Amino acid sequence: MLIKQVVLHRLQMQLKAPFATSFGTMKDKEFFIIEMVDEAGFRGFGESVAFISPWYTEETVTTVEHIMKDFLIPLLFHAPINHPDDVSVRFSPIKRNNMAKAALEGAVWDLYAKRKKLPLATCLGGGKTTIDVGISIGIQSTIEELLRKIEQYALEGYKRVKLKVKPGYDLEVLKEVRRAFPNLPLMADANSAYTLNDIAHLQRFDDFNLLMIEQPLGQDDIVEHAKLQKELQTPICLDESIYSLDDAKLAIELGACQIINVKVGRVGGLTEAKKINDYCKVHNIPIWCGGMLEAGIGRAHNIAVTALDQFILPGDTSPSNRYWEKDIVVPEVKMEQGVIQVPTTPGIGYEIDWATVEKYRVERLILENKQNRIGI
Numbered sequence: 001m002l003i004k005q006v007v008l009h010r011l012q013m014q015l016k017a018p019f020a021t022s023f024g025t026m027k028d029k030e031f032f033i034i035e036m037v038d039e040a041g042f043r044g045f046g047e048s049v050a051f052i053s054p055w056y057t058e059e060t061v062t063t064v065e066h067i068m069k070d071f072l073i074p075l076l077f078h079a080p081i082n083h084p085d086d087v088s089v090r091f092s093p094i095k096r097n098n099m100a101k102a103a104l105e106g107a108v109w110d111l112y113a114k115r116k117k118l119p120l121a122t123c124l125g126g127g128k129t130t131i132d133v134g135i136s137i138g139i140q141s142t143i144e145e146l147l148r149k150i151e152q153y154a155l156e157g158y159k160r161v162k163l164k165v166k167p168g169y170d171l172e173v174l175k176e177v178r179r180a181f182p183n184l185p186l187m188a189d190a191n192s193a194y195t196l197n198d199i200a201h202l203q204r205f206d207d208f209n210l211l212m213i214e215q216p217l218g219q220d221d222i223v224e225h226a227k228l229q230k231e232l233q234t235p236i237c238l239d240e241s242i243y244s245l246d247d248a249k250l251a252i253e254l255g256a257c258q259i260i261n262v263k264v265g266r267v268g269g270l271t272e273a274k275k276i277n278d279y280c281k282v283h284n285i286p287i288w289c290g291g292m293l294e295a296g297i298g299r300a301h302n303i304a305v306t307a308l309d310q311f312i313l314p315g316d317t318s319p320s321n322r323y324w325e326k327d328i329v330v331p332e333v334k335m336e337q338g339v340i341q342v343p344t345t346p347g348i349g350y351e352i353d354w355a356t357v358e359k360y361r362v363e364r365l366i367l368e369n370k371q372n373r374i375g376i
Ligand SMILES: O=C(O)CCC(=O)C1=CC=C[C@@H](O)[C@@H]1C(=O)O
Pocket: 021, 056, 136, 189, 191, 239, 290, 291, 292, 293, 294, 316, 317, 318
């Protein structure tokens, strides 16, 4: 296929409720929808996940725009693409900038699946018909409020609860949550809020029967995580430290984690996520799909990748109404009894709700392929 046009729609959507982590609070989400048109008139869609500030990774909405527009899209226009797996090879001269790469690669995968008239999950090799859903709860102003939220989400059917923790908002919170919900599948995400000086403190997390503790130390601390894991009973799950299959290999080999959170944007796309799936399957490391407060298109990509077989644990891909008054896809992503159905229609399996896109759009950029090459 030959990419003829890419339209970048920059959207700004208000979250239903602010989301607080150890690194800051988000009230709304700004991102790009990538609309990609091929020579046959098929349209594929991707979504960028970087935040407005570089507090989760170094990328931002503005760096994603710059890298896509000035470097990656010209590479895509350069020559036809035989298979979406070729995109990461085409992008390899550009260092990192994984979220920019993944946004475009996701649109190529959707295009490819639509041309094949197959669901995206099927094209990736995923066989699940439903995916298990967990929820990530931001830092709350009081423990009472947190307990009330957990009760509500448990009633809605979520299969596990992830709490955000940070120094000063951890042991007491976990103790109260465990007291109120002794059997709840529970985990904690620290977003790098601790250091190796906190080993004794982190050992106290072992009292709460957590499924895992996510990213306790810094993103570059793979060796330190290996040291910490030796001192903890609770399995460590890495998030911010894993940018690629190579990072996953290193972390597993060093014993830095027992579980991996795979975010498609962070690892540079669906092809890399699939490689991590296959490697972790061989090495018996359970994985799950993390979230970046996505709107419907990113959510659809997450559902498709979670259909792969090593995505054993419930992910953070919750339904649309968890975050948005109105999502940008129809139908919206729905959860029933803690599961989301994997779509069976071609591509991402959701239609774009253009009226809603226009309502939230703050900028639109149309890039045409001026190279008059012959497509396949
Ligand atoms: O529901 C989601 O989309 C996941 C939310 C979530 O936990 C996260 C979103 C963005 C950055 C982090 O705070 C974080 C995570 O670390 O997994």
